[in-house]
Amino acid sequence: MLDVAALRREFPTLQHGVGGRRLVYLDAAASAQTPRVVLDAMERYYGAGRSNVHRGVYPLAEAATAGYEGGRAALARFLGADPRGVVLTKNATEACNLVAYGHVRRHLRPGDAILSTVMEHHANMVPFWHAAEANGLELRHVPITEDGRLDLGAARELVADGRVRFAAVTHVSNVLGTINPVAELAALVRAARPDAVVHVDGAQAAPHIPVDLAALDVDSYAVTGHKLCGPTGIGALVARPELLEGMEPFLTGGEMIRDVTLEGATWNDVPHRFEAGTPPIAEAIGLGAAVGFLEDLGMDAVRAHEVELGAVFLSGLRDAPGIEVHGPEDMADRGAAISFTVEGVHPHDIGAVLGDRGVCVRVGHHCCKPLMRELGATATVRASLHVHNDVDDLEPLLEGIAAARAMFARPAVSA
Numbered sequence: 001m002l003d004v005a006a007l008r009r010e011f012p013t014l015q016h017g018v019g020g021r022r023l024v025y026l027d028a029a030a031s032a033q034t035p036r037v038v039l040d041a042m043e044r045y046y047g048a049g050r051s052n053v054h055r056g057v058y059p060l061a062e063a064a065t066a067g068y069e070g071g072r073a074a075l076a077r078f079l080g081a082d083p084r085g086v087v088l089t090k091n092a093t094e095a096c097n098l099v100a101y102g103h104v105r106r107h108l109r110p111g112d113a114i115l116s117t118v119m120e121h122h123a124n125m126v127p128f129w130h131a132a133e134a135n136g137l138e139l140r141h142v143p144i145t146e147d148g149r150l151d152l153g154a155a156r157e158l159v160a161d162g163r164v165r166f167a168a169v170t171h172v173s174n175v176l177g178t179i180n181p182v183a184e185l186a187a188l189v190r191a192a193r194p195d196a197v198v199h200v201d202g203a204q205a206a207p208h209i210p211v212d213l214a215a216l217d218v219d220s221y222a223v224t225g226h227k228l229c230g231p232t233g234i235g236a237l238v239a240r241p242e243l244l245e246g247m248e249p250f251l252t253g254g255e256m257i258r259d260v261t262l263e264g265a266t267w268n269d270v271p272h273r274f275e276a277g278t279p280p281i282a283e284a285i286g287l288g289a290a291v292g293f294l295e296d297l298g299m300d301a302v303r304a305h306e307v308e309l310g311a312v313f314l315s316g317l318r319d320a321p322g323i324e325v326h327g328p329e330d331m332a333d334r335g336a337a338i339s340f341t342v343e344g345v346h347p348h349d350i351g352a353v354l355g356d357r358g359v360c361v362r363v364g365h366h367c368c369k370p371l372m373r374e375l376g377a378t379a380t381v382r383a384s385l386h387v388h389n390d391v392d393d394l395e396p397l398l399e400g401i402a403a404a405r406a407m408f409a410r411p412a413v414s415a
């Protein structure tokens, strides 16, 4: 059981109310709040340990290198991965682009196909669409069922001809909340094409459910620090080192080389080959502290808390009049993002009314425009949970929705 009252005190932003009201932060799926322990780690680097990494031989520089590499090692431990497979990037978007440029554009040729799904965030869709256009590849999309799950029967048919050499799928949908059976999907893809590479977008999974990459058996996994209670400006592509070995560098320059002559260059070992220039040092240190914070809470406890709270949220939303919740019914099948629409009221009006009441939710297409078209919506409201939320956050949410309905909902026009 998480002690939420105590945990809330660890997040400085949550100490600031809005107009005398408690700040109800229900937007961790966009960006999680940062606990003090992360700020302290970054402050120690800037205040007492500031130096560049991988070059100086004086103790300050060696300590900075140890801090940066410590962030990489902590993330590897957190995800059950080999640190040699952890490429630190700017965010999850860059991680998806890295695999699109480094692997897909380098190795896939006309006649090959990419498997994706209709529920992908643009970050895990556009880089592969772009690569497909550049290399003349076919794109195939797994559809969803009525309750927002991947249609695995359709997926099986989509890979049957053995032409799918790369698959990109999200672990947890940032709109529907669906937890996808990525291990099953990976097995299905590889059954049709044993050398296919399976890339997973873990941006909405790693902060909320225990992730063991060795057990998932996928080839690469993208995460982003700011959703993991870490700083902005850092993320990672966590891959099998062998996949990285076969990838073309995406950015070139200093730090990523072994040798440079006037005629050419040879590349550094992985993962450094993919980290050109001075990296985000304070951010890596902060990310290490952030995953340490989550590990101290225990990811099983984090998940149990969000399942319990999510169930209360879902039933509260379903009992309220005029609300349609998207995605699977049961918290056992979903992560911490809960999207809904309110009959007769535009999501932006809901968001504005809630915002005035100190309730922070995300409204819009959530960078999932193709999925919005599938749902027949232009936008939804999304409330998302994290370790600092409790049932006290539900009441202001429901009250705010009711107030918005009273203000904006048009009565049904009778014939």
Ligand SMILES: Cc1ncc(COP(=O)(O)O)c(C=O)c1O
Pocket (backbone or CB within 6 Å): 029, 030, 091, 092, 093, 094, 121, 123, 124, 170, 172, 173, 174, 201, 203, 204, 224, 235, 367
């Ligand atoms: C599922 C998913 N993938 C990828 C991203 C992109 O993360 P970032 O903007 O940090 O690159 C997000 C962010 O909202 C997301 O929800």
